[in-house]
Structures are given as C-alpha cells and as structure tokens.
C-alpha cells in the first residue's frame with residue numbers, strides 16, 4: 001500500500017484547519033498511520049526543502065515553515081501520493097481549482113496551507129525525515145470491525 005507524507009503548514013495550524021484537512025483525507029478513504037505536532041528546526045526545514053536550495057524563495061520558505069507549529073502526517077492508501085496532490089491542488093492558490101484544499105483555503109503562494117510529497121522517492125525520504133519507524137502504525141480498517 002502506498003504511503004505519503006502530508007503536513008499542515010503554520011498558516012493552516014493557525015487558521016484551525018487541522019481538523020478540516022484530516023477530515024478530507026479520512027473521508028476519501030485513506031488511513032492515517034502517523035501524526036504529530038512539531039515546530040520544525042531550520043536544519044530540518046532546509047533538508048526537507050533541499051531541492052529548492054539556491055532559489056530566490058528558499059530563505060522565505062524556510063522562515064515561514066519554521067515560524068510556528070506544523071501538523072505532520074503519514075497517510076496510506078491506493079495511489080495516495082498522486083491522489084493527495086490532486087486533493088491539495090496547485091501550488092499557487094489562485095490557480096488551484098475550487099474543491100481542492102489550496103483552492104478553498106489558500107491565501108498566496110507562500111501561505112498555501114499544506115505540503116504533500118510529490119513522488120514515491122520524496123514520500124520515502126520525507127516520512128523518514130519526520131518519523132521514526134515506531135511512530136508509524138500500519139493497520140487495516142477492515143480487520144476488527146466494531147461499527
């Protein structure tokens with residue numbers, strides 16, 4: 001089963017959108033297998049966004065992502081990486097379709113509510129950057145059905 005790393009950014013946490021974000025992926029049918037609130041260090045931010053090092057927006061991006069707590073998550077599901085990116089919407093909220101998280105809630109390019117892994121490789125890399133193995137619980141919702 002595919003796993004992806006999603007993270008509510010400081011603007012999303014501040015705007016009380018953690019529940020809304022979690023709800024969308026839960027309703028979609030994905031399984032939340034890891035989650036935590038944390039304040040990202042500059043070192044972790046620079047590693048996480050390493051592909052953007054040297055770009056004009058890099059310093060601002062690191063400053064923003066470290067400016068307050070984030071909500072980091074690992075979700076599991078069929079095609080979870082691409083599906084989550086579709087549900088998140090385009091990077092620029094003005095270009096993101098209505099119905100996507102960024103289309104519905106994003107304010108601008110730097111304050112776009114949520115991060116999502118963009119490939120199998122980045123999902124693996126980002127999950128291991130943010131989570132220890134013992135913080136991830138893989139399970140099936142169809143076993144031990146209570147409701």
Ligand code: RTP
Nearest residue numbers: 057061090091109110111112114115116117118
């Ligand atoms: P993310 O990594 O945060 O999920 O966003 P993304 O894949 O949609 O976009 P990416 O290209 O990875 O960029 C990471 C974040 O950097 C900011 N950005 N600013 N030209 C610009 O000013 C610019 N380009 C990117 C955005 O905040 C984006 O989410």
Ligand code: MG
Nearest residue numbers: 115116117118
């Ligand atoms: Mg990206």
